[in-house]
Amino acid sequence: MEEDPTTQEMRIKQRQREGAERESADESPLEDDTAQHKRRADKASYLAEKLEERAKAERKAAAEEDHRGREMQRDHEERTDELMEDADRIEEASKDLEGDIRETKTDWETKKGDSQVPGALEEGDAGDAESDSPGD
Numbered sequence: 001m002e003e004d005p006t007t008q009e010m011r012i013k014q015r016q017r018e019g020a021e022r023e024s025a026d027e028s029p030l031e032d033d034t035a036q037h038k039r040r041a042d043k044a045s046y047l048a049e050k051l052e053e054r055a056k057a058e059r060k061a062a063a064e065e066d067h068r069g070r071e072m073q074r075d076h077e078e079r080t081d082e083l084m085e086d087a088d089r090i091e092e093a094s095k096d097l098e099g100d101i102r103e104t105k106t107d108w109e110t111k112k113g114d115s116q117v118p119g120a121l122e123e124g125d126a127g128d129a130e131s132d133s134p135g136d
Contacts, residue, residue: 011052015048017040017041018041022041025038
């Protein structure tokens with residue numbers, strides 16, 4: 001992962017500033033100017049180091065975020081697979097139930113036409129079956 005462009009730019013500027021100040025310190029004829037340039041160079045070096053730490057932290061955070069994103073995607077894919085398996089099981093059970101209902105309807109229709117099945121005859125047919133009994 002890349003570091004923030006601003007961090008990278010600032011780090012480069014600080015390294016350039018450090019180099020320029022060290023060069024100025026080496027070329028300065030006055031001791032006070034030399035000390036001042038060295039302090040500026042040290043400060044630029046310190047800032048560059050801190051910016052490098054920031055860049056490392058940014059890269060680490062980006063890598064962790066990428067890792068979390070991959071984990072979340074994998075979790076979602078696993079959950080999707082589980083739900084698809086559940087849907088397949090439910091669909092199969094639904095088809096089985098439809099078959100059972102169809103079979104039961106067919107059986108009932110057959111029994112409704114059979115006078116030997118008590119309670120299966122329709123009301124109009126039940127009266128006719130009673131009148132056919134030998135006790136009449």
